[in-house]
Amino acid sequence: MGPLSLPDVSGYDEMILPGGKVRDAYKGYHRWLLGQVHDGLLRKRKEAELQFHRVGITFNVYGEESGIERLIPFDALPRVIPAADWRRLEQGAIQRVRALNLFLHDIYHDQAIVRTGLVPAEQIFGNAQYQPCMQDLDLPNRVYSHISGVDVIRDGEGTWYVLEDNLRTPSGVSYMIENRRMMMRLFPELFAHQSVAPVEHYPSLLLETLQESGNGPNPTVVLLTPGRFNSAYFEHAFLAQQMGIELVEGADLFVKDGFVFMRTTAGPQRVDVIYRRIDDDYLDPLAFRPDSMLGVPGLLSVYRDGNVILANAMGTGVGDDKSIYPYVPDLIRFYLDEEPILANVPTWQCRDPKALDHVLAHLPELVIKEVHGAGGYGMLVGPAASRAEIEAFRERLKARPANYIAQPTLSLSTCPIFVEEGIAPRHIDLRPFVLSGKETRLVPGGLTRVAMSAGSLVVNSSQGGGTKDTWVLEDGSC
Amino acid sequence: MLSRTAADLYWLSRYFERAENTARMLDVAWNLSLIPFAVDAREEITAPLVITGSLASYQAAHDDIRVDEVMHFFTLDDGNPGSIFHCLRTARESAHAVRGKITAEMWESVNSTWLELREIRELGLEGYGASEFFDWVKNRSHLFRGATYGTSIRNDAFRFLRLGTFIERADSTARILDVKHQIDSAAGDGAVDFYRWHALLRSVGAYEAYREIYSEPINAERVSELLILRPEVPRSLRSCMQMLCELLPAIEGHAGQQSKRLAAVQFARLQYGDLDHIVDTGLHEYLTDFLRRINELADTIREEYLEVV
Numbered sequence: 001m002g003p004l005s006l007p008d009v010s011g012y013d014e015m016i017l018p019g020g021k022v023r024d025a026y027k028g029y030h031r032w033l034l035g036q037v038h039d040g041l042l043r044k045r046k047e048a049e050l051q052f053h054r055v056g057i058t059f060n061v062y063g064e065e066s067g068i069e070r071l072i073p074f075d076a077l078p079r080v081i082p083a084a085d086w087r088r089l090e091q092g093a094i095q096r097v098r099a100l101n102l103f104l105h106d107i108y109h110d111q112a113i114v115r116t117g118l119v120p121a122e123q124i125f126g127n128a129q130y131q132p133c134m135q136d137l138d139l140p141n142r143v144y145s146h147i148s149g150v151d152v153i154r155d156g157e158g159t160w161y162v163l164e165d166n167l168r169t170p171s172g173v174s175y176m177i178e179n180r181r182m183m184m185r186l187f188p189e190l191f192a193h194q195s196v197a198p199v200e201h202y203p204s205l206l207l208e209t210l211q212e213s214g215n216g217p218n219p220t221v222v223l224l225t226p227g228r229f230n231s232a233y234f235e236h237a238f239l240a241q242q243m244g245i246e247l248v249e250g251a252d253l254f255v256k257d258g259f260v261f262m263r264t265t266a267g268p269q270r271v272d273v274i275y276r277r278i279d280d281d282y283l284d285p286l287a288f289r290p291d292s293m294l295g296v297p298g299l300l301s302v303y304r305d306g307n308v309i310l311a312n313a314m315g316t317g318v319g320d321d322k323s324i325y326p327y328v329p330d331l332i333r334f335y336l337d338e339e340p341i342l343a344n345v346p347t348w349q350c351r352d353p354k355a356l357d358h359v360l361a362h363l364p365e366l367v368i369k370e371v372h373g374a375g376g377y378g379m380l381v382g383p384a385a386s387r388a389e390i391e392a393f394r395e396r397l398k399a400r401p402a403n404y405i406a407q408p409t410l411s412l413s414t415c416p417i418f419v420e421e422g423i424a425p426r427h428i429d430l431r432p433f434v435l436s437g438k439e440t441r442l443v444p445g446g447l448t449r450v451a452m453s454a455g456s457l458v459v460n461s462s463q464g465g466g467t468k469d470t471w472v473l474e475d476g477s478c
Numbered sequence: 479m480l481s482r483t484a485a486d487l488y489w490l491s492r493y494f495e496r497a498e499n500t501a502r503m504l505d506v507a508w509n510l511s512l513i514p515f516a517v518d519a520r521e522e523i524t525a526p527l528v529i530t531g532s533l534a535s536y537q538a539a540h541d542d543i544r545v546d547e548v549m550h551f552f553t554l555d556d557g558n559p560g561s562i563f564h565c566l567r568t569a570r571e572s573a574h575a576v577r578g579k580i581t582a583e584m585w586e587s588v589n590s591t592w593l594e595l596r597e598i599r600e601l602g603l604e605g606y607g608a609s610e611f612f613d614w615v616k617n618r619s620h621l622f623r624g625a626t627y628g629t630s631i632r633n634d635a636f637r638f639l640r641l642g643t644f645i646e647r648a649d650s651t652a653r654i655l656d657v658k659h660q661i662d663s664a665a666g667d668g669a670v671d672f673y674r675w676h677a678l679l680r681s682v683g684a685y686e687a688y689r690e691i692y693s694e695p696i697n698a699e700r701v702s703e704l705l706i707l708r709p710e711v712p713r714s715l716r717s718c719m720q721m722l723c724e725l726l727p728a729i730e731g732h733a734g735q736q737s738k739r740l741a742a743v744q745f746a747r748l749q750y751g752d753l754d755h756i757v758d759t760g761l762h763e764y765l766t767d768f769l770r771r772i773n774e775l776a777d778t779i780r781e782e783y784l785e786v787v
Binding site: 053054228237238240241246247248249251252262263264265266267 | 480481482577579638731732733
């Protein structure tokens with residue numbers, strides 16, 4: 001096949017305008033693309049796959065035989081964000097994470113937010129992610145969520161919305177870095193002609209953030225992984241190596257005389273900061289799940305004494321829960337005295353009778369989610385559901401309204417990807433990674449996830465979603 | 479370095495070395511089994527089972543000792559923990575666990591070995607070719623060693639990788655040398671003996687070394703001297719012990735006193751050993767004692783470095 005042509009788009013496309021013209025930010029890329037042929041890009045895609053397999057950039061799928069790893073589909077067409085858009089996103093994400101850290105500090109100390117009545121007490125203390133053991137514990141810099149993923153989308157009009165916050169153990173940043181490396185390997189000429197903001201320094205910023213979170217100078221930082229069968233193990237190993245720190249499992253650590261040590265070939269060595277990629281419940285079998293082999297017995301008491309730092313802190317999950325999400329714009333106003341830069345998706349809390357009435361009357365148009373659900377379970381997508389499914393869900397909703405929230409069905413923006421037949425638009429989202437140490441910052445970029453099949457809105461890698469490189473174009477570069 | 483990391487590095491290189499040594503041993507057995515001998519060729523094909531101490535487990539699953547079945551048992555049999563398939567899979571799993579501690583080129587050499595092995599397994603040993611397979615294993619091992627030697631920084635990670643290599647190699651050389659005792663029926667005729675010594679030297683890659691060092695015909699005493707005492711032969715027991723003696727004290731920290739002592743004592747026995755002593759002791763008795771000592775050293779390394787509590 002010969003030259004490539006651009007597809008028609010409906011809704012908001014990141015690259016292509018209705019009528020077939022190309023947005024300014026994509027002009028440089030488009031000039032290059034006009035000089036490419038279909039077979040050439042096909043070859044590049046094969047080269048990328050081979051390279052990802054050889055380097056082992058894969059993720060494990062639970063329940064499959066060990067040693068079987070899948071590639072996350074990689075798309076070679078970049079997602080481009082103009083500098084002005086990025087600045088707004090960056091400020092908005094920083095603002096949001098600062099407010100959420102202040103919120104977490106507040107609920108684990110004076111609880112002003114509850115006393116003023118802005119957030120109902122049961123939304124916090126009745127939340128399974130709330131950790132009573134965090135009460136009155138003072139953390140350096142008052143930072144709870146050192147690493148946050150803020151998932152944003154554009155709707156059909158091109159407006160940015162925050163879909164959710166991830167304050168526990170957000171993953172995917174290794175793909176952000178590897179995708180960039182792959183693009184520079186496949187298409188070096190693209191980077192010579194446009195100034196794409198670099199993201200490769202993320203690991204050193206992360207290390208700085210972790211070191212800052214400790215109490216003394218030169219803290220020993222480790223990355224705690226559940227082990228090689230975890231779906232994100234590649235990322236754990238990648239980040240540990242890039243930061244030059246030890247990748248440890250629970251069994252490598254032990255508690256003695258009020259401190260955490262790791263077992264080394266030269267004897268026990270003290271550990272000051274743990275970048276943990278294990279959920280709260282598995283961290284300490286003495287305090288939480290006694291059957292867990294992943295954690296470190298006694299870790300919680302060392303943590304409570306301030307003799308080790310956990311990043312992220314325990315109990316951050318209460319801040320990214322769907323039941324707290326609707327309040328985040330109010331949190332920003334309350335703690336920062338600022339107007340939110342990034343909008344929330346309008347959300348009806350079904351625990352409120354008026355909202356429930358509205359939701360029940362508009363079920364076929366809405367998306368209904370379980371408050372504590374994740375991964376697309378227990379969800380109703382109104383426009384895609386049958387009449388019977390809607391009626392069945394109606395009964396569940398009426399039985400336990402407080403368990404649900406509802407949102408309008410957003411049409412995510414699209415971005416062209418490369419498919420067998422040529423170039424076609426697919427829905428995407430974006431996860432920038434926000435680092436909170438002495439200050440709050442992020443590298444210019446993030447992980448763009450792509451729904452690989454036409455029309456699909458599901459971008460999760462566990463459901464076959466792919467990724468692409470994300471370019472923040474410096475000013476004057478287009 | 480984390481003890482668990484050290485253990486994974488150690489076993490990574492140990493299993494890779496074991497895969498290579500198994501391929502070397504089988505290559506020779508395979509070739510010998512093709513040569514029409516006056517004596518029963520079954521002995522040649524039984525040798526690998528005896529050397530590796532897996533005769534009983536083989537017989538538990540097979541009625542008869544047949545060339546093709548023994549070959550499969552040692553190469554692609556998933557059920558045999560000593561098969562090349564199993565060794566390379568374990569090596570790859572260990573590498574996966576420490577991929578942050580090894581260079582990208584080392585990881586790629588291990589990972590692509592595993593990916594290719596899975597394809598070879600689809601074809602089967604006959605489909606791929608036995609000799610081709612043994613060459614492939616040796617080449618993959620050379621590649622991994624080259625990547626390790628050429629790209630790894632000289633730190634404890636490198637030292638634990640090398641420790642695994644030399645512990646395994648010392649054990650393997652001693653076992654292969656001992657096989658003469660294990661299978662030799664009363665002295666065969668000259669031709670059979672020649673083929674067997676020749677094969678043994680080739681299996682440890684020391685045939686050229688023998689020719690270079692000695693001008694006399696291949697005989698038992700010289701082969702023993704070459705593979706036990708000569709410092710310039712990379713697979714001799716002395717060379718292996720010398721490497722272990724250099725590696726252990728270079729590891730950071732003060733752990734491992736007993737390991738260092740055991741290695742030093744055994745190295746001195748080889749460094750200042752002589753052939754007459756070995757002949758007087760009896761080769762089999764000498765090697766049995768050596769194997770006991772090297773395994774004691776391996777156990778001590780495990781206790782002092784790899785499972786520190």
